[in-house]
Amino acid sequence: MENASVLYEVRGVGKRYGGVVALDNVDFTLRAGEVVGLVGDNGAGKSTLVKVLSGAHEPDSGEIYLDGQRRVWKSPHDALEAGVETLYQDSGIAPDLTVAANVFLGREIVRKGFLGKLGFLDEKAMRRDAHAELERVGIAVPASDRPVARLSGGQRQAVAIGRAVAWANKVIILDEPTNHLGARQAGEVLEIIRHARTKGFGVIFISHTLPHVLEVTDRIVVLRLGRVVADAPSSSFTPDSLLKAITGLGQS
Amino acid sequence: MDMQGKLARLKATGLRQDVVLLLLFCVMVLAFSLANPRFFSIRAMANILQDFSPVVLMAIGQTFVIASRGIDLSVGSVLGLAGVSMALVIRAANEAGLDPWLAISLGLAVAVGVGVVAGLINGILITYCRLVPFVATLATMGAAAGMSLVLTGGTQIAGAPKEVILLGNATYLGALTVPVIAVFVIIVVSWAFLSRARFGRWTYAIGSNPFAARGAGIDVERHLIKLYLLSGVLAALAGAFVYFRLGSGSPLSGRGGELNAIAATVIGGVSLLGGTGKLTGVVIGALITTAVLSGLILIGVQPNWQQIVVAALIALAVGIQGLGARGGR
Numbered sequence: 138m139e140n141a142s143v144l145y146e147v148r149g150v151g152k153r154y155g156g157v158v159a160l161d162n163v164d165f166t167l168r169a170g171e172v173v174g175l176v177g178d179n180g181a182g183k184s185t186l187v188k189v190l191s192g193a194h195e196p197d198s199g200e201i202y203l204d205g206q207r208r209v210w211k212s213p214h215d216a217l218e219a220g221v222e223t224l225y226q227d228s229g230i231a232p233d234l235t236v237a238a239n240v241f242l243g244r245e246i247v248r249k250g251f252l253g254k255l256g257f258l259d260e261k262a263m264r265r266d267a268h269a270e271l272e273r274v275g276i277a278v279p280a281s282d283r284p285v286a287r288l289s290g291g292q293r294q295a296v297a298i299g300r301a302v303a304w305a306n307k308v309i310i311l312d313e314p315t316n317h318l319g320a321r322q323a324g325e326v327l328e329i330i331r332h333a334r335t336k337g338f339g340v341i342f343i344s345h346t347l348p349h350v351l352e353v354t355d356r357i358v359v360l361r362l363g364r365v366v367a368d369a370p371s372s373s374f375t376p377d378s379l380l381k382a383i384t385g386l387g388q389s
Numbered sequence: 390m391d392m393q394g395k396l397a398r399l400k401a402t403g404l405r406q407d408v409v410l411l412l413l414f415c416v417m418v419l420a421f422s423l424a425n426p427r428f429f430s431i432r433a434m435a436n437i438l439q440d441f442s443p444v445v446l447m448a449i450g451q452t453f454v455i456a457s458r459g460i461d462l463s464v465g466s467v468l469g470l471a472g473v474s475m476a477l478v479i480r481a482a483n484e485a486g487l488d489p490w491l492a493i494s495l496g497l498a499v500a501v502g503v504g505v506v507a508g509l510i511n512g513i514l515i516t517y518c519r520l521v522p523f524v525a526t527l528a529t530m531g532a533a534a535g536m537s538l539v540l541t542g543g544t545q546i547a548g549a550p551k552e553v554i555l556l557g558n559a560t561y562l563g564a565l566t567v568p569v570i571a572v573f574v575i576i577v578v579s580w581a582f583l584s585r586a587r588f589g590r591w592t593y594a595i596g597s598n599p600f601a602a603r604g605a606g607i608d609v610e611r612h613l614i615k616l617y618l619l620s621g622v623l624a625a626l627a628g629a630f631v632y633f634r635l636g637s638g639s640p641l642s643g644r645g646g647e648l649n650a651i652a653a654t655v656i657g658g659v660s661l662l663g664g665t666g667k668l669t670g671v672v673i674g675a676l677i678t679t680a681v682l683s684g685l686i687l688i689g690v691q692p693n694w695q696q697i698v699v700a701a702l703i704a705l706a707v708g709i710q711g712l713g714a715r716g717g718r
């Protein structure tokens with residue numbers, strides 16, 4: 138794994154919200170075909186790092202490299218165009234839109250010809266393809282023309298994950314994707330992550346469920362109060378040592 | 390229950406809402422006609438359509454804006470400002486001996502320009518200056534109303550060539566004037582873009598969850614600016630049509646217009662929480678609002694009561710929506 142090329146990298150990233158230092162001089166790398174776990178207590182800065190990586194927030198300092206090239210994301214749009222797909226914690230989906238509309242949000246299929254130029258939608262194609270895409274990534278799909286507001290929390294989450302995975306072509310960032318999920322569905326998400334790895338994507342997996350993290354990741358990065366306090370192969374952690382790294386307790 | 394069944398029920402309720410509104414409108418027309426038979430005449434209908442035009446234009450803009458979880462309080466004042474600006478330009482052009490149709494075109498361009506500027510100001514205040522839509526458009530509302538008074542000195546601006554009255558009042562097929570026909574075209578085009586095109590999809594997405602919309606790569610700021618621009622231009626067109634009808638521009642026309650527009654929108658079933666709302670409902674909502682206003686006058690209620698009635702309608706409609714939402718999602 139060490140020789141695989143670095144796909145996505147940030148160096149020296151800092152981000153503050155007013156007086157709160159959310160990220161402090163963070164270095165982070167992700168290789169192709171690698172699953173990296175990002176863990177840390179509530180408020181450690183995981184979601185903030187995700188927002189920097191996905192272009193939702195501009196960092197106060199630091200640099201972003203994709204495929205070895207220096208990049209500046211002005212908005213999530215830039216990162217999406219470059220192949221970085223993100224599932225945000227608790228904000229990934231528009232509840233009033235249908236499943237298909239959510240899967241295709243921002244990338245709608247338009248009709249052919251003049252009407253398409255005006256932005257008129259091909260709803261039928263989107264319904265059909267949304268269903269196929271979600272099925273392909275292994276998501277038990279609810280009917281694609283149902284408004285997401287009428288799905289269960291877990292089904293919503295499934296749609297959000299499916300959306301991120303279906304569109305990814307380089308990097309997939311999943312911020313607590315197993316939230317709201319039952320045991321079986323959480324297992325399916327881990328399966329989806331493994332599958333994405335075999336296809337050569339780089340995956341960032343964030344979760345508070347440490348057994349899941351230990352099970353599915355190649356490497357684990359631990360954040361504490363905005364700083365990276367550990368970055369090592371997953372096999373070098375035991376559940377106990379990982380917990381200690383996260384809390385900072387029991388260390389000399 | 391299976392998915393198909395639920396879906397069918399969902400579609401049925403969506404449809405039912407429009408049908409209920411339409412029935413309500415018919416009952417109202419009937420009631421007003423019984424109270425005063427003059428209400429049910431081609432002339433009265435033509436009048437209602439003319440009253441309906443500015444209300445529905447402002448309500449269309451309002452629908453797009455509210456669906457994005459915003460609000461535009463400036464539409465009434467923008468209507469007034471566009472009307473007086475146009476009246477001043479056309480009077481000046483007319484006095485300078487310009488061809489009347491050229492003068493009218495010039496005036497129309499100025500009116501639309503007023504709408505563009507007002508919409509841009511709203512959009513920029515809301516996106517880049519991060520004012521909440523309520524405050525931003527309240528400021529524009531005040532500024533536009535004040536501007537109308539400054540420009541006119543508080544008086545009505547007449548001096549329109551007779552072509553203006555002709556354009557605004559000559560009827561075809563009994564009840565249709567050129568502005569009314571234009572309004573119908575605008576309704577259909579707006580409906581198509583809201584319900585069938587990416588423009589509407591993004592509008593609903595932003596109103597439903599702005600973070601998700603941004604995360605999906607949508608340029609939310611840019612889209613919001615377009616929405617307020619649209620609302621401003623439609624309000625300005627409403628001002629132009631009112632001017633065509635009356636042949637004069639008054640700084641007081643458009644007063645309370647935002648109230649009528651918001652009433653039409655919420656009666657039409659658009660949730661102030663954003664993310665939903667159909668233009669079919671809003672068009673009927675605008676018909677109902679207009680019929681209430683005209684009907685009240687015909688049955689002899691003092692015009693001063695209008696705003697109170699419209700305000701009560703808004704409260705009623707939002708209250709009913711609240712009851713529905715508690716039972717629904």
Ligand SMILES: Nc1ncnc2c1ncn2[C@@H]1O[C@H](COP(=O)(O)OP(=O)(O)OP(=O)(O)O)[C@@H](O)[C@H]1O
Pocket residue numbers: 154157158159177178179180181182183184185186226
């Ligand atoms: N929009 C914001 N405004 C102000 N402070 C914020 C904002 N977002 C995050 N913070 C602060 O930044 C710090 C890091 O938050 P972040 O959301 O990155 O934590 P996290 O590791 O994702 O936590 P969790 O496990 O609870 O999701 C916290 O102290 C939080 O209060």
Ligand SMILES: [Mg+2]
Pocket residue numbers: 183184185226312
């Ligand atoms: Mg988080």
